Amino acid sequence: MRITHYTVCLIAxxxxxxxxxxxxxxxxxxxxxxxxxxxxxxxxxxxxEAIDVYVAQHGDQAGGHKIEFIYxxxxxxxxxxxxAAAQELLVREGVKYLAGFDFTPNAVAVAPLTKQAKVPxxxxxxxxxxxxxxxxxxxxxxFTLTQLAQPAAEWAxxxxxKKVVTAVSDYNPGIDAETAFxxxxxxxxxxxxxxxxxxLQTTDFAPFVQRIKNSGADTVFTFLPVGPATFAFTKAYNxxxxxGAGISFLGGGETDETTLDALGDQAxxxxxxxxxxxxxxxxxxxxxxxxxxxxxxxxxxxxASVGAYDGVELIYRMVxxxxxxGAKAVEAAKGMEWESPRGPVKMDPVSRTVVQNxxxxxxxxxxxxxxxxxxxxxxxNVPDLGFNP
Amino acid sequence: xxxxxLSPPKPSRVHAVLGVLMPSVCVLIGAILAFxxxxxxxxxxxxxxxxxxxVVSFDLILGQAGIATLGHAAMYGCGAYMAGLLALNVTQDxxxxxxxxxxxxxxxxxxxxxxxxxxHGVALLMISIAVTMVLQEVASQARWLTGGxxxxxGITIGPLLGLFEFDFIGQVAFIYSVCVxxxxxxxxxxxxxxxxGLALRGIDGSAxxxxxxxxxxxxxxxxxxxxxxxxxxxxxxxxxxxxxxVGIEVFNFSLSADVMVMLILGGxxxxxxxxxxxxxFMVVHHVAASIDxxxxxxxxxxxxxxxxxxxxxxxxSLPGRVTRLWRRA
Numbered sequence: 024m025r026i027t028h029y030t031v032c033l034i035a036x037x038x039x040x041x042x043x044x045x046x047x048x049x050x051x052x053x054x055x056x057x058x059x060x061x062x063x064x065x066x067x068x069x070x071x072e073a074i075d076v077y078v079a080q081h082g083d084q085a086g087g088h089k090i091e092f093i094y095x096x097x098x099x100x101x102x103x104x105x106x107a108a109a110q111e112l113l114v115r116e117g118v119k120y121l122a123g124f125d126f127t128p129n130a131v132a133v134a135p136l137t138k139q140a141k142v143p144x145x146x147x148x149x150x151x152x153x154x155x156x157x158x159x160x161x162x163x164x165x166f167t168l169t170q171l172a173q174p175a176a177e178w179a180x181x182x183x184x185k186k187v188v189t190a191v192s193d194y195n196p197g198i199d200a201e202t203a204f205x206x207x208x209x210x211x212x213x214x215x216x217x218x219x220x221x222x223l224q225t226t227d228f229a230p231f232v233q234r235i236k237n238s239g240a241d242t243v244f245t246f247l248p249v250g251p252a253t254f255a256f257t258k259a260y261n262x263x264x265x266x267g268a269g270i271s272f273l274g275g276g277e278t279d280e281t282t283l284d285a286l287g288d289q290a291x292x293x294x295x296x297x298x299x300x301x302x303x304x305x306x307x308x309x310x311x312x313x314x315x316x317x318x319x320x321x322x323x324x325x326x327a328s329v330g331a332y333d334g335v336e337l338i339y340r341m342v343x344x345x346x347x348x349g350a351k352a353v354e355a356a357k358g359m360e361w362e363s364p365r366g367p368v369k370m371d372p373v374s375r376t377v378v379q380n381x382x383x384x385x386x387x388x389x390x391x392x393x394x395x396x397x398x399x400x401x402x403x404n405v406p407d408l409g410f411n412p
Numbered sequence: 413x414x415x416x417x418l419s420p421p422k423p424s425r426v427h428a429v430l431g432v433l434m435p436s437v438c439v440l441i442g443a444i445l446a447f448x449x450x451x452x453x454x455x456x457x458x459x460x461x462x463x464x465x466x467v468v469s470f471d472l473i474l475g476q477a478g479i480a481t482l483g484h485a486a487m488y489g490c491g492a493y494m495a496g497l498l499a500l501n502v503t504q505d506x507x508x509x510x511x512x513x514x515x516x517x518x519x520x521x522x523x524x525x526x527x528x529x530x531x532h533g534v535a536l537l538m539i540s541i542a543v544t545m546v547l548q549e550v551a552s553q554a555r556w557l558t559g560g561x562x563x564x565x566g567i568t569i570g571p572l573l574g575l576f577e578f579d580f581i582g583q584v585a586f587i588y589s590v591c592v593x594x595x596x597x598x599x600x601x602x603x604x605x606x607x608x609g610l611a612l613r614g615i616d617g618s619a620x621x622x623x624x625x626x627x628x629x630x631x632x633x634x635x636x637x638x639x640x641x642x643x644x645x646x647x648x649x650x651x652x653x654x655x656x657x658v659g660i661e662v663f664n665f666s667l668s669a670d671v672m673v674m675l676i677l678g679g680x681x682x683x684x685x686x687x688x689x690x691x692x693f694m695v696v697h698h699v700a701a702s703i704d705x706x707x708x709x710x711x712x713x714x715x716x717x718x719x720x721x722x723x724x725x726x727x728x729s730l731p732g733r734v735t736r737l738w739r740r741a
Contacts, residue, residue: 060701060709096701096708102563102657107455114581115452128563128659135656139580151562194552194561223552 050089051347053338054112056105056133057123057147059096065281066125067096069327070147076314076328077335086343093118097129105129106136113140119347120145120338125327127151127195134158141349143356145337147330150196152409155375160349162356163376164337164368165330166298168196168246169409171275172203174381174402175244175296179273180211184242187213188235190256191246193220200246200275203409208244216240226251228259236265244273253277254286261289278386280325283394290386290394298379299329299365300396302389308364324364333363333377337370367404374410381405432601435683436594439464443590447583454582455654460694461589462650465596467674467686469643474672475681476604477636478616479529482668483540484644486524486547487517489662491645492652493551496564499653504570510592510649517645518638520547525637529630541665548663563659567652578654585654592650596643600683603639612636616681677719679726688727 055074059067074092083090093116095108105128112118113136121137121144124130130149134157137144146154146163155161179187187208191197197220205215216238221231235243243265247253259265260272274295283290301312301324311332312324337356344355357372368377380403384396446457466488473479491513498512524543531539551558558564571577576584603609611632614622619629652658661667670693678689696715700708723729 060707100659100661102659102661103459103651103655106655106657107459110455110580110582111453114455127561128657128661131563131565132655132657134565136580153562157565195555195559196561198555198560 049347050091051085051120051342052091052093052112052116052118053120053122054109054116054118055092055094055123056097056108056112056121056129057094057125058099059094061098063099063125066148066327067094067123069281069322069325070123070125070331072315072319072322073324073328073331074335075318076311077332077339079318080310080314081339085339086346088342088346090339090342095123100126100128102128102132106132109133109136113142118142119349120341120352122331122334122338123147124149127154130154130161131157134161137161143341143349143353145334147334148327151199152374152376152407152411155407155410159375160353161375162337162353162370163407164333165326165377166379167376167407167409168199168275169203170376170379170405170407171296171298171381172200172244172246173207173408174405175273175275175383176204176207176213177211178296178383178400178402179242179244180208180213184208184271184273185213186216186238186240187242187244188217188219188238188240189215189244190219190221190231190235192223192248192252194223194248196248197223197246199409200244204244221247223248223252226255228256229263232256232259232263232265235270236263236268240270242271242273245277246275247277249276249279249282253279253282257286257290257293266292276326278384278394278396280323280396283386283396286394288388288394291388293386294383295386295396296381296383296402297326297396298381299324299326300382300384300398301325302395302397303365303382304398305362305364305366307362311364329363329365333361333365333368336361336363369404371406371410374407376407376410378404378406428605432598432605435601435687436597438684439590439594439597439687443586447586451581454586456694456698458582458586458589458654459651460691461586461593462647462654463671463674463694464687464690465589465593465650466644466647467671467678467690468593468596468600468683469640469647470671470675471680471683471686472600472603472612472636472640472643474675475685476609476616477612477633479633479637480533480537480672481528481540482537482665482672483524483528483542483544484640484671485663485665485667486540486544487521487641487644488648488651488667489544489547489551489658490520491517491648492658492662493558493564493648494645495649495652496567496658497557499567499569500564504568506569506572506588506653509569509653510646513645513649513652514642515645517648518642521638521641521644522634525634525641529633529637541668544663544665544668548660551660551663558658558660561660563657564652565657567656567658569653569656582654589650589654592646596646597683600643604683608632608635673716675726677716677726679723679728682726682728685726685728692727 057067097104124146125148127149137158137160143160148165152167189201191201272293280301341352345351360369366380368379382398383400384398387397470484494516495509495513578584674689674693679685700711
């Protein structure tokens, strides 16, 4: 019992001394919870490299405080590990900001902790709208599926698509994308002929592609997780004659920069609606990509990189505005606007997800023989349309 | 003719009681020391304790009865979902949650065990993996019930025994998990020493001989599978209550595989082996992952290789091996 009191006193006094020195310079620790090992390690790698780039460009000082990043691996979608990591970061390391979160369950698991400790958690990727409802301390610098699927549907309806088949992976993000796309597409006068849900684990898409072909649609809207499924689906799209039959492809993250070259020439011409391409034409993006190449040769910037880069930008601004006072920092972040490598972004004060441009892009082959996503149309300032508080 | 093999020499009563209580006492002493030495790592320590419960339950089937499966996550996951759903819809009492989870784990073990345990070897491994994958797919599809891939969120647990609130640092969660582990260890020790436990050891040694002396081998196997399933369900429930979220990852193959690795590291067939293996695996994993979050898997792999080559019976056999080497020298 004595020890219990002792520990509580210790933490209370630590918290008190922190609070009393808010105005002075201190080291503000940021705990980055992400996947650095196993089959999903690409997320953690992209996060860390983008953070390196930001720190190399802007230094490790914000508002007179030194910013220090502490990385914690959770090895994939793993709620238990994520919560334990957050608890350790908060209690032992005394972090004032949490960041990272590649998978939805990992973010949702820390929601109660962020509320209890009043620590802002910046989501670099996890894209389910409902996450931000779980805690007022969540801020998201990535995107939500509705944010992408809805503009995609509007654009398709305006650009000649009449009859669409949706083909999505059968799990929550896929269903979210399907729902948002079909509702918007029908509102805009189009027809959704079929809603196909494909098993998450499958890599044999021939039967689904055949159903799409037989449906008589002119466009297929698809959402698949980046990885083998995307590879197999685009292959089936080409080989089973969908392309030949004149059924156009409309996707989202399928042509992600980190897997684009593996898709090969079959990817050329695929159209996707997304919020970031590493070929985005702006000075800031060029310097971001160049610095990434310099620090980590062979790496390519993708949506995870830009999510992390903007997340760090947001953390720096929050530290400048409020030091390590979490509640004040979240208030300060609401409505913040800044220039990101993806274009202008603004922190929506209600949904706490960035408002951003959604670009329609087509895969092209560059002069260096590398494939890239060429932006050709812009839907400006899209908020998280799926958020209902 | 006498049958000395299956009737161990009768030890004194005091000895028997001590033997039953020993692992629990060790765990309690270790837990108190850990609590005092690492007051800031309680959430991690709680995860170790929960994993110990799961590995101990796996020891009952692999270590005692020699049934090798790769689907232990099935019962763990069902327990976790049961506890989560109970807390969300019926009652927030943690102990009732454990009870319901034990029933859920036992039920799933019984249903799957009826089929599983008619097979052996590779077929058994494969079907046990399949059961887990089917359950994962069900959890992923039944979004209205489980929240699908987003997980079952918003689980809040009432105070333990109506008195102790689960706190931010995780003190109550840790003490709670340790107490559950201690109770389960006592139960397992009694089980292992009972005639039923001896029958399991016999089945592990030679199922056909056991059948020849009249033991209903299949029924014994199903029974131990159900008991282990119930305990695995309790482990899942603890994880759900402590984390406050259940994701479909509770059914991941990697969890079943990790459980087997931990048991083999420590030494199958001994409860101490399950405890030591879990502790070592989790601590090495944690330390290596905090030193190098990117390449730590290498250390785990190396450790497993070393143990399997040098100490095929696990770390618990280390003292015996050393003394034997010593005598030879």
